[in-house]
Amino acid sequence: MTTKRKAKIKPRIGMPLLDPLKRARIFSEVSLGYRAEDAVLEAKRCLQCKKPTCRKGCPVEVDCKSFIRMVAEENFREAFRVIKDTNSLPAICGRVCPQENQCEGTCKLRPTGQPIAIGRLERFVADNFYARTSCEEETGFMECLLPDENLKVAAFGSGPSSLTLAGFLAARGVKVTIFEALHEPGGVLVYGIPEFRLPKSVVKREVDSLKHLGVDFKCNFVGGMSVTVDDLFADGYKAVFIGVGAGLPKFMKLDGENLVGVYSANEYLTRVNLMHAYRFPEYDTPVPKGDKVVVIGGGNVAMDAARTAYRLGASSVRVIYRRTKGEMPARREELEHALDEGIELEILASPLSFAGDANGKLQKVTLQRMELGLPDASGRRRPVPVDGQTFELETDMAVMAVGTGANKVLTQTTPKLKLNNRGYIEVDPATGETSMPMVFAGGDIVTGAATVVQAMGAGRLAAKEILGRLKKS
Amino acid sequence: MINKILKKRILIPGRVSELTIYAPHIAEKARPGNFAVLRLSEKGERIPLTIADRDPENGTIVIVYLVLGKTSALLDTHVEGDVILDLCGPLGKPTEIKKQGEVVCVGGGTGIAAMHHIAKGNFEAGNEVTSVIGARSKDLLLFKPELEKISSRVLIATDDGTVGHKGFVTEVLQKYLQNNSSVSEVVAVGPVPMMKAVAKVTAPFDVRTMVSLNSIMVDGIGMCGACRVSVGGEIRFACVDGPEFDASRVDFDELMTRLCAFRDQEMLSMELFKKSEAS
Numbered sequence: 001m002t003t004k005r006k007a008k009i010k011p012r013i014g015m016p017l018l019d020p021l022k023r024a025r026i027f028s029e030v031s032l033g034y035r036a037e038d039a040v041l042e043a044k045r046c047l048q049c050k051k052p053t054c055r056k057g058c059p060v061e062v063d064c065k066s067f068i069r070m071v072a073e074e075n076f077r078e079a080f081r082v083i084k085d086t087n088s089l090p091a092i093c094g095r096v097c098p099q100e101n102q103c104e105g106t107c108k109l110r111p112t113g114q115p116i117a118i119g120r121l122e123r124f125v126a127d128n129f130y131a132r133t134s135c136e137e138e139t140g141f142m143e144c145l146l147p148d149e150n151l152k153v154a155a156f157g158s159g160p161s162s163l164t165l166a167g168f169l170a171a172r173g174v175k176v177t178i179f180e181a182l183h184e185p186g187g188v189l190v191y192g193i194p195e196f197r198l199p200k201s202v203v204k205r206e207v208d209s210l211k212h213l214g215v216d217f218k219c220n221f222v223g224g225m226s227v228t229v230d231d232l233f234a235d236g237y238k239a240v241f242i243g244v245g246a247g248l249p250k251f252m253k254l255d256g257e258n259l260v261g262v263y264s265a266n267e268y269l270t271r272v273n274l275m276h277a278y279r280f281p282e283y284d285t286p287v288p289k290g291d292k293v294v295v296i297g298g299g300n301v302a303m304d305a306a307r308t309a310y311r312l313g314a315s316s317v318r319v320i321y322r323r324t325k326g327e328m329p330a331r332r333e334e335l336e337h338a339l340d341e342g343i344e345l346e347i348l349a350s351p352l353s354f355a356g357d358a359n360g361k362l363q364k365v366t367l368q369r370m371e372l373g374l375p376d377a378s379g380r381r382r383p384v385p386v387d388g389q390t391f392e393l394e395t396d397m398a399v400m401a402v403g404t405g406a407n408k409v410l411t412q413t414t415p416k417l418k419l420n421n422r423g424y425i426e427v428d429p430a431t432g433e434t435s436m437p438m439v440f441a442g443g444d445i446v447t448g449a450a451t452v453v454q455a456m457g458a459g460r461l462a463a464k465e466i467l468g469r470l471k472k473s
Numbered sequence: 474m475i476n477k478i479l480k481k482r483i484l485i486p487g488r489v490s491e492l493t494i495y496a497p498h499i500a501e502k503a504r505p506g507n508f509a510v511l512r513l514s515e516k517g518e519r520i521p522l523t524i525a526d527r528d529p530e531n532g533t534i535v536i537v538y539l540v541l542g543k544t545s546a547l548l549d550t551h552v553e554g555d556v557i558l559d560l561c562g563p564l565g566k567p568t569e570i571k572k573q574g575e576v577v578c579v580g581g582g583t584g585i586a587a588m589h590h591i592a593k594g595n596f597e598a599g600n601e602v603t604s605v606i607g608a609r610s611k612d613l614l615l616f617k618p619e620l621e622k623i624s625s626r627v628l629i630a631t632d633d634g635t636v637g638h639k640g641f642v643t644e645v646l647q648k649y650l651q652n653n654s655s656v657s658e659v660v661a662v663g664p665v666p667m668m669k670a671v672a673k674v675t676a677p678f679d680v681r682t683m684v685s686l687n688s689i690m691v692d693g694i695g696m697c698g699a700c701r702v703s704v705g706g707e708i709r710f711a712c713v714d715g716p717e718f719d720a721s722r723v724d725f726d727e728l729m730t731r732l733c734a735f736r737d738q739e740m741l742s743m744e745l746f747k748k749s750e751a752s
Contacts, residue, residue, distance in 0.1 A: 181694050183512055183519070183559040191696070220561035222694060226498050247696035251708050258703060258727055260734040267697035275518065275691065281745055284518035284543060285691070286738030360730035407695050409713055 009112045013042040015120055017337075024341035025311055027195045027278060031095070034124040036074070043071035046116050049108050054118060057106035059457030060087045060164070064103050064118050071121055080129040083122060088167025088210070089160060089456060091202045094123025096193060097453045098331050148173050151470050152237045155179070156223030156410060159187025160452045161243035161443030163210060164459030165466075170213035172467055177237075179221040181409075184274065187245055188444075189452070191274040192266070194304050196311070197334075200273075224413035229439055238473075239438045239466045242417075242425060243459060246444035248405040252296075256354030257400075261362025263288065265297070265305045265401035272308050290397025293317045294365055296351055297401030298328035303335060305399040306343045317343050318393070322350040322370050322383040348372075350383065352390060354398060364392050404449050411445075424448055432462035440466065476557040479533060484615055489539050489583055490549060491525070497532030499524070499562045505570065505594030506685065506717055509536065509562030510693040513547050517558070520544045521690045521712070523587035523662075524563060525616075534562075537586030537615065543742040550750075564693045565716045568683070570594045574657040575601040577649065578624075579642055579671055581663025582608055585615045587685060588662040595660075596623035603628065603649065603656075607642035607667075611635035643670040650678045658683065661720065665729050672720035682720040686711045689732060703727050 016032040017023075023030050034042065046068045054064040063082050070079035083090045099105070099119035107115035151174045155162035158180040166176040184190050186203045211217065221227050223244055232240050249264035251257050268287070271277040277287035293309040295302050298321035310317045319338070321328060324347045328335060339345070349367040356362050369389035372381035406423035418426045418435035425434055425441040432440040442458025444450055480493035499509060508523045526535035538545050551557075568591050576595045580588030585606050596602050604620045607630040614636070620627050629637025630645045638645050642663075650656060659682045661671040668684040675682040688700035688711040695713035702711055703724035709715065 181561065182692060183561070191692075220559050221498070222561060222564065225563055226502060226561070247694075249696070249698045251698070251701075253708070258701060258708065258731065260730060264698040267691060267699045270691055270697050276516070280738065281742050283516045284514075284742055286735045286742070288734075360727070407713075409694055 009109060009114050010045055012045070012114050012117045013038045013120075015117070020337075020340040020342075023196070024307075025313070027311055029199050030196050030337055033127055034120055036076075036124075036128070039071050039076075039121055039124040040074055042117050043068045043121060045109075045114075046072065047108055053106040053108060054103040054116075057102040057104075059102065059453045060093075060460050062087050062090075062103070062122070064116075067125065068116065068118070068121060071125060076125055076128050079125045083125060086460070087122075087456070088164045089206050089452075090122050091126035092160070092189060092198060092206060093453055093456070094119050094121075094126055095198050095202070096451075098451060100332065102453065149175055150236075151175060152177065152235075153239045153241065153466060153470075154232045154237045155241040155243055157181075157187055157242070157244035157443075157445075158185035158207075158217060159189060159243055159245050159443060159455060161455040161459035161462075162187070162241060163206065164456040165241050165243070165442075165463040166210050166215045167213070168460055168463035169467060170210060170215045174467065174470065175214065175216075177216040177218060179223055179227055180217060180219045181222040181244075182274065183219050185217045185219060187243075188247075191270045192301070192304070194269065194273055194308055196307065197304065222409060224410035229414050229436065233438075238470055239440065241459070241462055241466070242410065242434070242439065242441040242445060243443045243455065244407060244410050244445050246404045246406055246424070246449050248407045249400065250403045250405055251400055252351065252402060254351055254353050256356060256362070259354050259356040259362045260360050261288065261290070261356070261396055262354055262398045262400065265295075265301045265399050266404065268305055268399050269301070269308065272312070278308075278312060287312065288397055289313055290395075291315050292393075292395045293397045293399070294346075294393060294395045295319045295399045295401055297321065297403070298323065298330060299401060299403075300330050300334055302399075302401035303330045303338045303343075305401050307338050307341060309397065309399065310341060310343060314397075318346050319343060320346045320349050320351065320365075320367065322348065323372065323380065324348060327380045346393075348383065349391075350385075351398075362396055362398060364394050365398055366390055366392050404444075406445060406448070417441075422448065431465040432458060433465065438466075438469070474556060476560045478551055478553055478555050478557065481551070481553050484537070485613055487540065487549070489537065489613075489615065491535060491537045491586070492548075492551075493533050493535050494557060494560065495532055496534050496560055496562075497529075499560070500527045500529045500532050500534050503527045503534060503563040504567030505590040506565065506568030507563035508565050508693070508716065509534070509560055510564060510690070511536075511548075511557050511561070512559035513544060513551075514558060517547070518544055519559075519691060519693065521564070521687075521693050523590070523685070523716075525586040525590050526593070527590075537583060539583040542739045543746040546743065546746055561693065565712060566714070568594060568660070568717055570598045570600075572599045575603060575653070575655055577603045577605060577646065577656050577659045579605045579646055579659060579661040579663070579667075580616075581606070581642055581661075581667040582613070583615070584661075584663030584667070584685075585620075588660065589616045589619055591660050591662070591685075592620060593623050601625050603653075605630070605642050605646050605649065607631065607645075607663075609633065641670065642667065643674045646671065647674045650675065650680065656680055659720075660685075660717075665725055665732065668720065668723075669725035672723065672725070676721060683717045684720040684723060685716045686718060686723070686728060687716070687732075688712075688728065689734060702731075
């Protein structure tokens with residue numbers, strides 16, 4: 001693209017944000033969302049390409065071009081219907097998808113540095129749609145489709161993959177029952193992602209809209225323990241979807257890792273998000289209040305934990321990452337938000353051990369200074385220890401955000417499921433079907449930790465396949 | 474109605490009670506050693522409680538609780554007919570029970586209730602069960618009649634000597650093991666210091682010894698790692714890898730430290746609860 005043409009491109013309409021000074025210590029949502037006039041202006045920047053590439057960048061194939069045109073025409077209702085046609089959870093995707101690598105990453109305006117803010121538009125359209133109870137709005141049909149009780153499909157887990165599958169099937173007359181182990185539906189959307197990034201009310205709205213479509217949620221049912229795959233088939237379910245996530249937190253096998261004061265990010269975030277421990281003692285679940293906090297890891301979960309700790313009153317929060325800022329897997333936007341709020345980075349450092357006092361409480365962490373060596377299999381330069389360079393940081397709370405593994409609760413009680421060597425479920429990539437006929441799986445329990453929208457893509461794939469087979473039989 | 478309390482039996486007034494709860498899907502699947510997680514109110518915490526018995530025909534499970542903190546105190550205000558808001562289970566790996574001869578089941582305090590289910594499982598598998606139970610005093614001994622039905626003998630220790638041996642269950646256990654070389658397994662459930670002492674007592678006898686650990690848990694399904702314990706130097710999660718582990722490999726001191734992690738907050742919650750109950 002020539003400089004001349006580049007000059008004609010108007011910049012993206014900025015996202016209104018809560019001021020960093022105001023927001024850094026509270027749990028209110030940071031991004032405020034477009035107003036209608038912002039959305040229309042942004043949508044009008046769209047080139048309406050003859051051969052759009054944005055849709056191909058989306059794991060659930062949202063027809064971005066069409067919905068953006070409708071926003072430009074101020075037909076927000078129709079825009080919602082276009083999105084909802086392929087995406088059951090637009091208000092969530094608009095908030096937490098890494099759009100820069102997906103729709104916006106493939107936007108023709110990307111080379112100018114000013115791609116259309118598709119994620120912000122999607123969020124606007126979803127947030128503005130409030131006629132939630134009308135089936136016609138949900139499904140595009142004039143009347144509610146009564147679920148066919150003979151076409152029963154069950155899903156384990158109520159995270160993004162199962163919610164997407166349920167939305168797709170329920171809108172087409174299939175009776176879907178979701179079994180969730182925790183007391184609240186939403187999976188990682190409720191226990192993992194903090195309120196300031198994804199308000200729980202947004203998740204609840206999406207779940208409620210599925211309930212209106214006739215989806216049943218059975219909480220406190222653990223797949224493989226309270227109810228098994230075989231039970232469900234015996235009960236007349238025609239297909240089962242497994243979307244239980246990859247919730248097993250990893251630790252690093254370091255000395256002192258079990259001291260009081262060292263937490264997995266999952267524990268810390270579950271206490272705060274699912275159990276509302278940030279409102280202790282009004283809520284019963286306690287949460288550790290760290291003063292000098294370190295967070296180990298460089299992904300979105302590390303950012304969430306760090307920003308949460310700061311909101312809970314820490315005087316300093318340091319994110320410790322073994323590579324440099326450029327290699328951090330966290331979304332740029334989340335990293336920038338964290339830095340704006342006062343989170344510090346300690347790059348090229350990796351923990352060696354934790355030490356505590358006589359009562360077993362964490363006091364300090366010893367870190368190894370790293371440097372970047374040759375690229376590894378992922379293409380990123382491998383961090384290698386710098387000989388003899390270690391240093392200590394005082395800390396009373398450390399959060400381990402170094403990834404998760406496969407949770408075995410369901411897989412080990414379902415021996416017929418074929419797993420890979422890391423304990424994840426093997427599926428046919430074309431259909432999502434597992435080694436057990438009519439048992440499908442998707443999301444993190446298949447891929448390992450990935451994004452919300454990738455899990456949704458897997459839910460959609462399995463839902464299409466299940467529907468096809470149910471209609472045939 | 475699901476999660477309804479059908480029966481409440483007060484075992485030690487104000488301290489320990491037994492609830493029979495209608496939860497058919499849990500009753501059907503629960504095995505000895507399993508536990509359940511419950512939550513009592515919209516603002517409540519999740520706490521794990523061992524399943525002390527089950528009756529699949531009537532669709533009920535039995536739990537026994539000791540009033541310790543706010544949640545157990547709130548549970549103690551529940552009466553027959555009340556419904557538990559959230560009850561999730563069965564959780565954890567069940568006890569590995571095989572026909573193997575004689576099994577000694579050791580229970581201390583409220584742990585006797587949890588031990589009862591394991592003893593019953595062994596009895597039903599055809600093993601000879603010797604129960605060793607202990608409490609501070611005669612009135613605090615739980616499940617004695619139930620255990621007498623399934624045990625070849627019930628040996629007792631009380632701190633004050635009101636019944637049985639005056640002293641600890643470990644002393645009774647040690648003497649029994651000295652005189653009976655045929656014991657193939659010891660299972661112990663109770664306070665951490667008791668389980669630690671059991672591990673020490675059985676070590677010289679080369680008898681498989683299992684303990685059921687009561688770590689702090691949040692979700693109870695392997696997601697958070699709050700319940701992690703060191704077993705043989707490795708991190709294991711009590712909720713999904715346990716709750717039963719080989720006693721000789723458990724780091725009990727670390728477990729005791731971790732159980733106190735939230736003591737200040739727990740005491741504050743309890744204080745506030747007492748105040749609100751009083752007013």
